[in-house]
Amino acid sequence: MTEPTVVVSKIAKHYGNVQAVRDVSFALNEGEMVALVGHNGAGKTTLIKLMLGLIRPSSGSIRVMGEDPASGAVAVRQRLGYLPESVSFHNALTGRETLAFYAKLKQVQGSDTVGLLERVGLNAEAAGRPVRTYSKGMRQRLGLAQALLGQPRLLLLDEPTSGLDPASRRRFYDLLAELKSKGAAILLSSHALTELEDRADRLLIVNEGVAVADGTMDDLRGLARLPTHVRVTLANSRAVERLKSESFGWKETVPGTLEAIVSNEEKIELLRHVTVVPGDVAALHIIEPTLDDLYAHFLSAGKRAA
Numbered sequence: 255m256t257e258p259t260v261v262v263s264k265i266a267k268h269y270g271n272v273q274a275v276r277d278v279s280f281a282l283n284e285g286e287m288v289a290l291v292g293h294n295g296a297g298k299t300t301l302i303k304l305m306l307g308l309i310r311p312s313s314g315s316i317r318v319m320g321e322d323p324a325s326g327a328v329a330v331r332q333r334l335g336y337l338p339e340s341v342s343f344h345n346a347l348t349g350r351e352t353l354a355f356y357a358k359l360k361q362v363q364g365s366d367t368v369g370l371l372e373r374v375g376l377n378a379e380a381a382g383r384p385v386r387t388y389s390k391g392m393r394q395r396l397g398l399a400q401a402l403l404g405q406p407r408l409l410l411l412d413e414p415t416s417g418l419d420p421a422s423r424r425r426f427y428d429l430l431a432e433l434k435s436k437g438a439a440i441l442l443s444s445h446a447l448t449e450l451e452d453r454a455d456r457l458l459i460v461n462e463g464v465a466v467a468d469g470t471m472d473d474l475r476g477l478a479r480l481p482t483h484v485r486v487t488l489a490n491s492r493a494v495e496r497l498k499s500e501s502f503g504w505k506e507t508v509p510g511t512l513e514a515i516v517s518n519e520e521k522i523e524l525l526r527h528v529t530v531v532p533g534d535v536a537a538l539h540i541i542e543p544t545l546d547d548l549y550a551h552f553l554s555a556g557k558r559a560a
């Protein structure tokens with residue numbers, strides 16, 4: 255098995271008395287997109303800066319592509335793309351000139367900068383305009399093009415979709431899926447939980463510098479054991495009476511529609527009962543806990559454990 259692109263082992267980082275990160279360990283594998291979520295001040299940017307080698311851990315170790323990121327190895331820096339939370343560029347340069355400047359800085363001249371700009375949705379006309387004329391979304395896309403220089407094996411993206419409209423967000427995630435399929439490892443910090451739910455392979459939830467959960471949506475649902483909401487609309491009153499006489503705590507919310515809140519284990523048994531006469535069911539909705547629900551759960555569980 256190939257070595258993970260990033261291995262973070264028991265790292266802590268404090269700034270004076272502020273414990274920004276405490277005893278965090280995780281790995282980031284090739285072709286994997288991990289969402290890093292947490293409240294403001296939870297330690298997300300600190301973790302990203304540690305992986306970039308911009309700051310050193312107070313204790314613990316980090317390996318990025320097999321190296322200590324703080325050692326400044328050019329080979330690692332060239333294969334690492336970073337999009338900071340707030341992107342600022344020189345306003346007088348055009349998009350094309352900006353990207354050429356970063357390509358030089360990263361020592362990856364010869365990159366297809368025009369192609370990169372097109373991939374992020376900045377056409378030739380936009381690429382030739384000074385950055386001062388760019389909208390927030392266009393700046394964000396230019397930032398992304400900058401992060402994609404040199405075909406990175408690791409992408410660290412801090413709030414990458416803030417400022418992007420829905421169509422640009424979709425396009426952005428399509429681009430990430432393509433990079434992932436080519437083996438890039440992606441760590442994306444975001445507060446946009448709904449859009450991450452179906453897109454991230456794994457979620458890493460941090461709270462007050464501590465990793466309180468790390469896993470797929472299914473892993474987290476299994477750990478949190480939050481109840482599932484089931485809503486069934488029945489085709490006839492006989493079926494309504496049959497289900498109401500059973501033990502799942504059904505409530506008739508509107509005539510003909512029953513709702514129940516059940517554990518994951520009860521859910522299968524309940525569905526067996528609901529579908530015993532297939533013609534009885536007109537509509538069935540199973541509402542699993544969302545990432546929002548899981549996030550709230552792990553945050554409060556973390557607080558209880560502290």
Ligand SMILES: Nc1ncnc2c1ncn2[C@@H]1O[C@H](COP(=O)(O)OP(=O)(O)OP(=O)(O)O)[C@@H](O)[C@H]1O
Nearest residue numbers: 269272273274292293294295296297298299300301
């Ligand atoms: N250079 C610094 N000096 C002192 N304290 C710092 C410094 N950088 C970060 N901190 C503190 O470390 C903690 C974690 O900050 P960090 O920026 O990593 O949070 P974050 O999760 O990225 O927050 P946000 O979502 O608001 O960007 C906060 O309490 C912050 O005030």
